[in-house]
Amino acid sequence: MSSGAILVLGGRSDIGLAIAKVYAREGHAVQLAARNVFDLEAEKADIALRYGVEVGLHEFDALDVESHEAFVTSLPALPETVVCAVGALGVQEESEQDHAEARIIMRSNFEGPVNILAILANAFEERGSGVIIGISSVAGDRGRATNYIYGAGKAGFTAYLAGMRNRLATKGVHVLTVKPGFVATRMTDGMDLPEKLTTDADTLARAVFKAAKRRRNEVYIKSIWWLVMLIIRNIPEFIFKKLKI
Amino acid sequence: MKLAGWGRYPARDCVVTTPRTAEELAATLAKGPAVARGNGRAYGDSALNEENTISTRHLNRMIRFDETSGVLEAEAGVLLGDVIDAYLPRGWFPSVTPGTKFVTLGGMAAADVHGKNHHVDGGFGNFVDWIDVMGPDGVVVRASRDDNADLFDWTIGGMGLTGVILRLGLRLRRVETGWIEQRTIAAPNLDAAMEAFETHHNAPYSVAWIDCLSTGASLGRSLIMLGDHAPLAGLPNKFRQVPFGPPPAQKRKVPFNAPSFALNRFTVKAFNALYYHMGARKTGTDYVPWDTYFYPLDSILGWNKIYGRRGFVQFQCVLPDGHARAGLEALLMRISDAGQGSFLAVLKKLATDTHKFSFPMAGYTLALDFPVSEKVLSLMTELDSITLDHGGRFYLAKDARMTDTTLRASDPRAEAFAAMRVETGAAGAFASLQSARLKL
Numbered sequence: 001m002s003s004g005a006i007l008v009l010g011g012r013s014d015i016g017l018a019i020a021k022v023y024a025r026e027g028h029a030v031q032l033a034a035r036n037v038f039d040l041e042a043e044k045a046d047i048a049l050r051y052g053v054e055v056g057l058h059e060f061d062a063l064d065v066e067s068h069e070a071f072v073t074s075l076p077a078l079p080e081t082v083v084c085a086v087g088a089l090g091v092q093e094e095s096e097q098d099h100a101e102a103r104i105i106m107r108s109n110f111e112g113p114v115n116i117l118a119i120l121a122n123a124f125e126e127r128g129s130g131v132i133i134g135i136s137s138v139a140g141d142r143g144r145a146t147n148y149i150y151g152a153g154k155a156g157f158t159a160y161l162a163g164m165r166n167r168l169a170t171k172g173v174h175v176l177t178v179k180p181g182f183v184a185t186r187m188t189d190g191m192d193l194p195e196k197l198t199t200d201a202d203t204l205a206r207a208v209f210k211a212a213k214r215r216r217n218e219v220y221i222k223s224i225w226w227l228v229m230l231i232i233r234n235i236p237e238f239i240f241k242k243l244k245i
Numbered sequence: 246m247k248l249a250g251w252g253r254y255p256a257r258d259c260v261v262t263t264p265r266t267a268e269e270l271a272a273t274l275a276k277g278p279a280v281a282r283g284n285g286r287a288y289g290d291s292a293l294n295e296e297n298t299i300s301t302r303h304l305n306r307m308i309r310f311d312e313t314s315g316v317l318e319a320e321a322g323v324l325l326g327d328v329i330d331a332y333l334p335r336g337w338f339p340s341v342t343p344g345t346k347f348v349t350l351g352g353m354a355a356a357d358v359h360g361k362n363h364h365v366d367g368g369f370g371n372f373v374d375w376i377d378v379m380g381p382d383g384v385v386v387r388a389s390r391d392d393n394a395d396l397f398d399w400t401i402g403g404m405g406l407t408g409v410i411l412r413l414g415l416r417l418r419r420v421e422t423g424w425i426e427q428r429t430i431a432a433p434n435l436d437a438a439m440e441a442f443e444t445h446h447n448a449p450y451s452v453a454w455i456d457c458l459s460t461g462a463s464l465g466r467s468l469i470m471l472g473d474h475a476p477l478a479g480l481p482n483k484f485r486q487v488p489f490g491p492p493p494a495q496k497r498k499v500p501f502n503a504p505s506f507a508l509n510r511f512t513v514k515a516f517n518a519l520y521y522h523m524g525a526r527k528t529g530t531d532y533v534p535w536d537t538y539f540y541p542l543d544s545i546l547g548w549n550k551i552y553g554r555r556g557f558v559q560f561q562c563v564l565p566d567g568h569a570r571a572g573l574e575a576l577l578m579r580i581s582d583a584g585q586g587s588f589l590a591v592l593k594k595l596a597t598d599t600h601k602f603s604f605p606m607a608g609y610t611l612a613l614d615f616p617v618s619e620k621v622l623s624l625m626t627e628l629d630s631i632t633l634d635h636g637g638r639f640y641l642a643k644d645a646r647m648t649d650t651t652l653r654a655s656d657p658r659a660e661a662f663a664a665m666r667v668e669t670g671a672a673g674a675f676a677s678l679q680s681a682r683l684k685l
């Protein structure tokens with residue numbers, strides 16, 4: 001028997017899959033939602049074999065906001081937990097020149113995720129229970145030259161999650177904001193990430209599971225990032241604007 | 246990215262790619278000579294290639310499991326620990342396991358790893374039904390004892406130099422519990438230790454820890470640990486309630502205070518003495534959980550860092566039955582004379598090899614760790630020649646420093662292996678730092 005399902009939006013992402021596995025290990029059924037979800041059959045079989053839980057595949061495009069209501073209705077059951085791992089990093093320099101590309105980045109990190117979570121939040125509120133986990137980013141804590149288009153989307157996402165948490169706090173629905181620093185995933189493949197500041201998707205997933213269980217509100221993954229971002233947020237703007245970080 | 250094997254020696258900057266599909270793997274291979282890397286538990290430079298190292302960490306899906314035959318089909322990057330995690334609660338255990346569960350199935354096949362049951366069951370390869378191998382041209386071929394038998398035979402134990410194993414079919418064994426019935430025998434010297442192995446040649450699992458600093462009449466003083474999977478019926482009541490043992494995460498016991506050990510002859514000596522006497526006191530049978538029995542060091546994550554920046558090297562050879570006694574004595578004498586301290590000293594009886602280039606042969610294998618230093622490296626060269634003098638050979642999964650001359654002197658199969666690589670085109674497509682050093 002599987003207990004309450006976890007819905008993973010961005011079910012192909014390394015982070016999303018890792019979180020799905022941690023929940024599956026604890027006996028939760030898994031709903032993987034992604035674009036071209038048919039090619040996640042191998043993941044489906046893998047999770048079912050390892051953990052003996054039910055796994056469903058559900059076609060989902062975060063940017064096709066008109067389809068979101070129907071997507072939620074089509075799920076076999078309203079999940080107990082939803083995690084949104086949808087996101088797009090892009091290449092900052094290209095997004096500065098190509099505004100259409102920049103729009104996609106911002107919409108993928110903000111508009112799409114909040115639209116689907118808004119629908120699920122209402123359904124969770126009505127039921128009187130549920131956990132919403134948003135994978136945002138430290139990049140949303142302060143705009144920086146190197147990634148502010150991505151960062152702006154994440155900043156919006158972080159603010160939205162905070163507001164939603166505030167709204168639903170008394171309604172039995174918990175909202176967890178996850179702010180990873182560097183995670184070695186497909187998104188960061190080939191980048192030279194500093195070892196001491198980098199984590200892997202499995203470690204992150206275990207931390208997310210624990211944080212959700214303990215009803216934490218906002219977590220940095222790898223505690224050093226909390227300190228790093230505290231410093232970055234507190235550098236006066238007249239100095240910050242001249243820095244290259 | 247800076248990469249090394251488990252011994253952290255040598256460390257090199259390597260370009261690493263992590264494919265998620267066969268197509269991505271083929272595209273990476275097309276970029277030039279490459280080597281597969283599993284979980285980096287080989288000690289030396291087997292899984293390093295500065296230009297093109299291919300991590301299988303994301304080719305790690307389980308595909309299918311047959312509840313009647315116990316055959317698990319899985320991608321090569323699946324970790325052994327994950328197999329135990331998923332299947333032990335259902336009554337299945339790996340048929341062969343090395344001394345750590347943090348290895349990939351592909352890495353185990355590529356090294357044809359041996360476990361404590363090698364003397365009765367042979368190596369990991371014996372329980373592999375088939376492998377899917379991506380060859381030099383990016384084409385995937387299924388190989389087994391019946392089809393593409395040569396490829397199968399060379400790839401099991403081929404150290405990633407014949408192709409990249411994508412998937413494999415692996416036979417697990419049925420167990421009633423996760424507990425091991427363990428018997429410890431204290432042997433006052435080498436003769437007693439070898440005699441214990443011979444007397445207990447039917448014990449499903451056996452291994453010995455040697456106090457490699459003891460000298461004279463107690464040279465080779467050791468503890469022999471025999472084990473078998475405990476049947477449910479024989480299990481003491483308190484364990485019968487948890488037939489598959491406490492999950493490993495709940496017991497993070499550090500068996501001893503490791504960090505200050507490594508480099509000091511006296512602490513090593515004290516450790517060995519203590520270990521010996523503790524074991525000697527324990528007579529009869531006790532029940533230990535599977536992970537304590539098979540993976541005593543896994544609970545100390547990252548123990549390889551205790552040797553410091555320079556890292557460490559392992560020496561592991563196998564000596565054929567007829568010469569093992571004399572060879573072991575010569576090795577142990579040289580080691581205790583040198584006083585370079587050895588954290589792990591393991592002795593194990595092996596059966597005949599079953600694959601074309603696998604390490605094991607009928608005889609005894611000895612394995613020891615040393616912190617890297619000039620002195621140690623020259624000691625290892627001496628141990629090489631003692632091994633050669635006694636007809637022994639060396640385990641590539643542990644090697645980081647042997648010369649190609651030593652390899653060829655120890656193992657006539659090396660030449661055939663290298664020739665096969667040229668003939669099949671593997672030589673131009675698969676290469677590691679180790680294969681370059683050993684001219685394989």
Ligand SMILES: Cc1cc2nc3c(=O)[nH]c(=O)nc-3n(C[C@H](O)[C@H](O)[C@H](O)COP(=O)(O)OP(=O)(O)OC[C@H]3O[C@@H](n4cnc5c(N)ncnc54)[C@H](O)[C@@H]3O)c2cc1C
Nearest residue numbers: 283284285286287343344349351352355358359404405410
């Ligand atoms: C604490 C400890 C205890 C150990 N005990 C034992 C023991 O008891 N018995 C024993 O036999 N060994 C033992 N070993 C060695 C270990 O089992 C082997 O080195 C094993 O190969 C490591 O697997 P890996 O996944 O980490 O592979 P890696 O170290 O990453 O690679 C090892 C070799 O396998 C090749 N390889 C990896 N994946 C593939 C693939 N998919 N296709 C083709 N080639 C591939 C690599 O190219 C390389 O040559 C031990 C190691 C440690 C650290």
Ligand SMILES: NC(=O)c1ccc[n+]([C@@H]2O[C@H](COP(=O)([O-])OP(=O)(O)OC[C@H]3O[C@@H](n4cnc5c(N)ncnc54)[C@H](OP(=O)(O)O)[C@@H]3O)[C@@H](O)[C@H]2O)c1
Nearest residue numbers: 012013014015061062063085086087137180182183185187
């Ligand atoms: N890796 C890091 O260092 C890091 C750091 C901080 C935060 N994060 C955040 O963590 C989350 C997961 O990222 P990851 O590291 O696991 O990288 P990833 O594998 O690239 O995951 C991003 C996922 O978003 C999905 N996605 C993008 N647009 C979509 C759309 N319109 N509809 C549906 N799915 C869409 C992608 O699906 P497709 O496969 O279909 O493209 C992909 O699976 C992201 O939100 C990311 O911003 C990552």
